Every structure is written in C-alpha cells, then in structure tokens.
Amino acid sequence: MKKLLLLLPFMVFSYCLMAQSVQVKMDPIVADMLDQYTTTNKTQNTVSGWRVQILATTSRERLESVQQSFRYHYPNIPVDWEHDRPYYKLQAGAFRTKRDALRLKYILSREYEGLYLVRDDAIGKGELLNYY
Structure with missing residues (x-):
C-alpha cells in the first residue's frame, strides 16, 4: 500500500x-x-560526399592497370575514373561523411601511396557505402 x-x-x-x-x-x-x-529534396537523386583518390596520371594504360588490380584486390569497393584533361583520376568508394572515407583511405594506404580524399557533389544515393 x-x-x-x-x-x-x-x-x-x-x-x-x-x-x-x-x-x-x-x-x-x-x-x-x-x-x-521537401519537394526539392525528394526529387534530388544525388548527394554530396567523399571519395578516395587512388591515382592521377596522364597515362591511360597506367590507369587501367591500377584499376584492374584494385578491382581484383577489393571487389566490394566501387572504383571509377574520370578524365579531367590532361589527367585520368581513379577514385574509389562513395561516402557521406569524411570520417568514413578516412577509414577506407587508411586501409588502402598499406598498398597505395599518395592517396587523398576528394569531395564529390554528385554521388548517387544508391552508390553510397556505409562501411569501411
């Protein structure tokens, strides 16, 4: 009681x-x-985020060689290149936060030299990675 x-x-x-x-x-x-x-954000298909740049070279053959090696060693991480004359830039991952991209950079730094983070304002929402 x-x-x-x-x-x-x-x-x-x-x-x-x-x-x-x-x-x-x-x-x-x-x-x-x-x-x-709200309407604008629902129609927007891209977000700002971060990628890890692995290579910037003027040689297309070097780019393709490194890309093929990367895909063999890290099949779960998307990698793509862009041509920004005169350079071919190879970039991996797609992360919403810089912290997540830094984790991938740390993992890849054991095998690749000269990595750095790049900001990308056109990452597709389905392309984002949530781990590493």
Missing part, C-alpha cells in the same frame, strides 16, 4: 503530461517554404 501511495503522484503527473497537447501556429510563408524544400 505504501508503494502505491508513493507511485500515485508520478502517475498523476504523467497523466497530466499526456493530456496536454501542443499546437504550432506556422506562418503560411514558412509552411510554403518547408513544402518547397
């Missing part, structure tokens, strides 16, 4: 909290801006 009397004030207090409701009155301009923001 004593325990019930001790619990009674807490039960009454929690019931009072549940009975209260909060109403938010939003300015119509703010509501419209929020709707536009």
Whole structure:
C-alpha cells in the first residue's frame, strides 16, 4: 500500500503530461517554404560526399592497370575514373561523411601511396557505402 501511495503522484503527473497537447501556429510563408524544400529534396537523386583518390596520371594504360588490380584486390569497393584533361583520376568508394572515407583511405594506404580524399557533389544515393 505504501508503494502505491508513493507511485500515485508520478502517475498523476504523467497523466497530466499526456493530456496536454501542443499546437504550432506556422506562418503560411514558412509552411510554403518547408513544402518547397521537401519537394526539392525528394526529387534530388544525388548527394554530396567523399571519395578516395587512388591515382592521377596522364597515362591511360597506367590507369587501367591500377584499376584492374584494385578491382581484383577489393571487389566490394566501387572504383571509377574520370578524365579531367590532361589527367585520368581513379577514385574509389562513395561516402557521406569524411570520417568514413578516412577509414577506407587508411586501409588502402598499406598498398597505395599518395592517396587523398576528394569531395564529390554528385554521388548517387544508391552508390553510397556505409562501411569501411
């Protein structure tokens, strides 16, 4: 009986909290801006993120050789290249945060020299990696 009397004030207090409701009155301009923001983000298929650049070279043959070796050793990590004249750049991974990309950089630094992180503003949402 004593325990019930001790619990009674807490039960009454929690019931009072549940009975209260909060109403938010939003300015119509703010509501419209929020709707536009939501619509824009739903239609956007790319996000900003990070990749690990493995190689930058002017030799296409060197690029293809390193890419083939990388794919053999790390089949679970996507790797692709881009041509930014006069360089061919080989980049691996696709991460939302810099911290996740740093983990991959650390793993790859045992085998590859001169790695660094690059920012990419056009990473496909399905392309993102959540580990390493």
